[in-house]
Amino acid sequence: MxxxxxxxxxxxxxxxxxxxxxxxxxxxxxxxxxxxxxxxxxxxxxxxxxxxxxxxxxxxxxxxxxxxxxxxxxxxxxxxxxxxxxxxxxxxxxxxxxxxxxxxxxxxxxxxxxxxxxxxxxxxxxxxCRPKPAKLVANPRLRERVESDLDQKYSPEQIAGRLRREFPEDPEMQVHHETIYQALYLQSRGALRRELTRRLRTGRSVRKPGRRAGQRKNRIPDPVSITERAPEADDRAVPGHWEGDLILGRRNASAIGTLVERTTNYTMLVHLPDGYTPELMRQALARKIQTLPKALRASLTWDQGTEMRDWKHVKLAADIEVYFADPHSPWQRPVNENTNGLLRQYFPKGSDLSVHSEADLDAVAAELNGRPRKRLEFRKPIEDIGPLLLQ
Structure with a gap:
């Protein structure tokens, strides 16, 4: 032994x-x-x-x-x-x-x-290890009943409650709903088939940790909501208000930052050759924004990705107000979302984005800014923003 x-x-x-x-x-x-x-x-x-x-x-x-x-x-x-x-x-x-x-x-x-x-x-x-045989392994009759009910899309709690009702005097035919969940998710127990997880309402094969309200850690410390952004940014009347996001490469291992001006659709791409951790992101983003004249640095609206954890550093270094869209609300950054779709012509999904140099990104941005846009009555973004860039 x-x-x-x-x-x-x-x-x-x-x-x-x-x-x-x-x-x-x-x-x-x-x-x-x-x-x-x-x-x-x-x-x-x-x-x-x-x-x-x-x-x-x-x-x-x-x-x-x-x-x-x-x-x-x-x-x-x-x-x-x-x-x-x-x-x-x-x-x-x-x-x-x-x-x-x-x-x-x-x-x-x-x-x-x-x-x-x-x-x-x-x-x-x-x-x-002192192994104790699981109840659903040791009792074939109970296991067959649970599997049959799962096939009918009963939830584990419904199954457990029904068994208590049908077999009130027979504890061997009763089982706690947590036992059923663990038998499904812990295959080492050998009790229930993994494919039965598809019968659950969520269909998940891996259990998602449950959290109480307010327990989940916020991605962004002290975010400033998009609702506090100046009204002039909403109607796109005054240039200088930007939307930002990332486009991700294969297996989310590489990324390119995208910045789009709301009024003119002018696009800048942020080079992130070594990844998009908060530290790398804040440095590259601030450096890119600093190339703009002060008149075009009114605000930046980003989604709530963890890469913007150090947004306060960006705000101070680039002298720009930073706001965050609501979670799962891409329509609050429509110009950026549309531009990211156009950029996929140059950077297909599933490709390695780290192979592109900063010069490559600048060339793609220049080509995109030279395209006529319907929203601009077929003017080019560079034509609308060009005079402002020279200030």
Whole structure:
């Protein structure tokens, strides 16, 4: 049995002090990127954790209260043991009792008597598992009934409530709705078929973390609503009011910033060769806006993307007022949305946008600004804004 345990392959999911930080952040309303970074990882790994667990936070690793050795402590033990330190010396360095260290070395050494942190942690993780057969696995009759009701598009709560009504004296034919959800999303339990998630109202194969009202973290700190923008920007009578957004490349790994003047449709493209993190975005955007004369820097309206987290820096550096459209309201930035559609002729969806140089972007913007526009009575944007650019 001991040899079988030692064959368990070590994985990051076993390090509770790391991945549980990720789940705690998700429960607080953080986004995947922020939650993964808080756990010392990255967005793709966070997405893997979500998918592997079906979006359900694992119970294992919660509230250990220092009782169990952490992976970091096991790494320290392995390092000190390699230096031929004694049990009491290791215990003093790690801050554990000598009996804890002695028991750890005795239980979790490999076949040759050596001690490696990854092997020891995997062995301890597997040994701590006390599997209990899921109710929907152990009771075929109940499982068939639940699957039949799911096929009829009953919700788990409706199924659980109906079973309590039909079998009030038979607890073996009753099940909590959360048990059904976990059986659907946690395929490791082997209770219900994953394809049955399509019968749920949402149709999601991964559970979305539920949050209470006001719990979700705001993307933008202290955003100024578009409703506070000057009336002259709404009627497009005075040039100098801009709309901005990003167009994204393949797998959202690259981006180009777009700036469109509301009155003249004049377009500028922001070069983002190294990504569109808030830090990179604020620098590139401010630098681009600073090329405009002061008369054309009245306001900028952006959507509520995380790339504009540092909007206050942009406001100060470029001396321009910044406003934000309401969530999921692209019609509040119509000129920009229309221009982004035109730009897809040059930058198709699914392509790598980082391959384009700043000179390439300027050339595309110049070509777009030289197109006649119906809204301008077939004048060109450069013709309307040209005299203002020379001021």
């Amino acid at each position: 001991r040899d079988e345990v030692l064959e368990v392959r070590f994985g990051g999911y076993m390090v509770a002090e790391v991945h549980q930080k990720f789940w705690e952040a998700m429960a607080r309303g953080e986004f995947i990127t922020d939650a993964a970074q808080g756990a010392g990882s990255y967005r793709k790994q966070g997405a893997r954790w979500l998918v592997a667990c079906g979006g359900v936070r694992p119970r294992r690793g919660r509230n250990l209260k220092g009782r169990c050795l952490t992976f970091a402590e096991r790494e320290e033990i392995a390092l000190l043991r390699a230096r031929r330190q004694g049990v009491r010396q290791i215990a003093a360095a790690v801050g554990r009792s000598p009996s804890t260290i002695s028991r750890e070395l005795r239980r979790n050494a490999d076949r040759r008597g050596g001690y490696r942190a990854s092997i020891a942690h995997a062995a301890a993780y597997e040994r701590a």
